Amino acid sequence: MKIKTIIKLLIIAIISLNLTACEDNKSSNNKKEEKEVKITSSLPMPNVKDEYINKYIKLSQLYDAKTDPSAATKIGYAYSEELKDYDKAIKWYKYSNSMKPTGINSNYMCYAYQMKKDYDEAIKWCKKAIDLGNKEALFQLAYTYREKKDYKKAEEWFIKSFKSKDKDAAMALGYLYTNYLHEYKKAEKYYKESVKIKDLEANHNLSRLYHHHLKDDVKASAYAIALIENKYSKNSVLNILKDKWKIPNNIIQKGYELQLNSDDFPIKYKGKLDLDEN
Template sequence: MIKYILLALLLININLNASDIRLERYANTKTWLQDADSNADSAYNLGYTYDVKIKDKKQAIYWYKKAYSIDKKVEALNNLGAVYNDLKNYKEAIKWYKLGINVEDGYSAMGLALLYEENLKDYPTAIKYYKKAYSLGHIGAAYNLAMLYHTTLKEYPNAIIWYKKAHSLGHKSSAYNLAILYKKKLKDIPNAVKWYKKAIDLGDSKALDGLSLLLKDNNLTLATAYVIAGIGNGFTKKETLKYLRNDWKVDEETIKKAYKLQLKLDIPKHYKGGI
């Protein structure tokens, strides 16, 4: 008798999802529904559709759990943690994130670190899981940990260590943030210049502005060269020259010298449109 009741409940659930007209707006959902009770990918895709597109967290949870029950689909663990986190059910979120960590999922470790930092304000535990995410290959974990040390905990030596780790993995914003730390917090101008240049090498246009402002008082021509090199990265030639002439009070001769100088700078991109 119990078997028949369970079967009836399962059929009711399938029929409810099959008749969910919200799914009709999205490609492939009809195909996924046909085998979602035995195919983990189909179940996961339905969960993702409900989660991200339809915003029905209850149905998202059902299908993510279904995907995990079929073949222990790892992606479902992180997503379940994220859904419960969105619902502010932190106990369940922690449970599913930890299941993901147990199978070496870096995204789950990252999600759990963010939960402890942003929602629970438990910074020691956040640090623990950022480090775990980093050990599992999540690039963003090193950067987030550096930011936590930098902006929240004011532990600058640790921030430097983790910004450098993030930079070594190619995280674009790490070099720029490290330059800011050296400039504003530690008043270490040589290292600020060094890291602005590294940020420029990664194509960070903000670093051109930061470096130019840092150099302005001691070497106006070089500072102006960096400003000119940034033409096209948010500001036109006309806007840039107006800024240099009106705000910085740079004379025409210095602007011409700076234009030629920036063509020789060891940077990824130069402005070649003339002055």
């Protein structure tokens, strides 16, 4: 190969490398410029009392909240949960929302309005949270409807929450059917769903449901006895069954055997019952 040809090839290679480097630098500069784009709010940033800084609200959060909606949401959450100042929490949530609406922020806003008993506003923000993909807001919306005494709407949204795998929804449905809609077989169904995940309160509620509404004292006894040494003492459970509810010993014994031998009871009391001693 001639020397001139070799030199030409080297020049072409060097030019190509320089062009590639320029493109890389350009790409790097573009990314840097993208990172430097700041999110701004159409609302003024709410003020924070000096005595709250680094006690309830980190100074770094306050600085970041100028351009970071998640930092603003965290400040709102501190006002809500630490200071119980829901008006100020809402101001911070709205400030965050004006930078970038998020499902988490809207769900927190729903809760803050719930606490203020402004249910129409709570419903509006819960629905925004759901539209933004926040599944927790399904439960919050159902709860808001329940507090507003719109029990059929509450039922509709608790069921959606249950289908979304919210672990608290089954208990809420059981409570709704027992105390508001008075559909006791449906209450039984959903309390049993809570029992499956070892919700001890579901056992307690089922026991009351069977005694007061479904009139099945064997099952009432069984669900109560399963709580012995898991939630309550043996004496306290037997005092309710025998003295308060007046359930005979032979029925209580059947309940003891039911919870001991049935797969419907993920928690059990396996100790001695000693009914004659109580």
